[in-house]
Amino acid sequence: MTPFFKMIKSKLTSQIVCIFIYVVSFFLSYLLLPESITDTWSKIVVWHIFATIFIYIGSLILNNSSLYDPFWSIAPVPIVVYLTLSFNNNIELIVLVSLPIFFWAIRLTRNWLISWQGFDHEDFRYIDLKNTNRVQAEINNFFGIHLVPTMLVNIGLYPLIYITTNEIETSIFLYLASIFTIMAVILETVSDEQMREFKSNVENKGKTMKYKLWKYSRHPNYLGEVLFWYGIYFMGLSSGLASYWTILCPSLMLALFIFVSCPMMDKRSLNNRVDYKEYMDKTSQLLLLPPKS
Secondary structure (H helix, E strand, C coil): CCHHHHHCCCHHHHHHHHHHHHHHHHHHHHHCCCCCCCCHHHHHHHHHHHHHHHHHHHHHHHCCHHHHCCHHHHCHHHHHHHHHHHHCCCHHHHHHHHHHHHHHHHHHHHHHHHHCCCCCCCCHHHHHHCCCCHHHHHHHHHHHHHHHHHHHHHHHHCCHHHHHCCCCCCCHHHHHHHHHHHHHHHHHHHHHHHHHHHHHCHHHCCCCCCCHHHHCCCCHHHHHHHHHHHHHHHHHHCCCCCCHHHHHHHHHHHHHHHHHHHHHHHHHHHHHCCCHHHHHHHCCCCCCCCCCC
């Protein structure tokens, strides 16, 4: 291994390299946007995909797909800034839409800064997806780890186009939707902090977290994430212009967590914790519900 790749194994250097790649990816992607694309959302989709391809190339060079991890929370920020500042001069509306999304982005990015140990570490889910023959591994890498999550985020953000690109009055429904979205992020934050506190106690090593919010849901942080995307849908719906089919936007996120993310985390916990099976049998997968007796 070259000295350069040894150097970027450190956490701080890895994070600096990651941020540099992101800035370059977003900038180059914007420059490469075809002038022929005039539709607002088509422009955002292409911009988003181009940036994903650059990050995918970076993950190949660094041999670590966890380079993509913060993209989930960072990519929506320039998209929301572009939508709100380019098409709307209603400061009240801009704040109500942007604040919960920025709060969410800061929370998730902070989690990444705390938990990611650098390019010395790769998410176990990515390792599992690439644990196959070379061709299938690269298909899983590009589509499963990079492109599909990007498109899910893009679809999840789509309802915002109704509230940001039309001249409408701020309504009580937008206030309620914004508060709902913030509360979803608070649920995520509290859940993560409870888990972080539990793991910080060495006596809990190998044990299952089944207290506080985690007593009522095996994945309360994921519940908060799902509700966040429904909050974005509600913000778009508050415009009075959104088509009702846009309920599919957050519902795809719900399906992702119910059928992919939660089962993968459950499988890992079953393999690593002897008491998890009993906890799993008694505790709701996602919703906050009383445990079964």
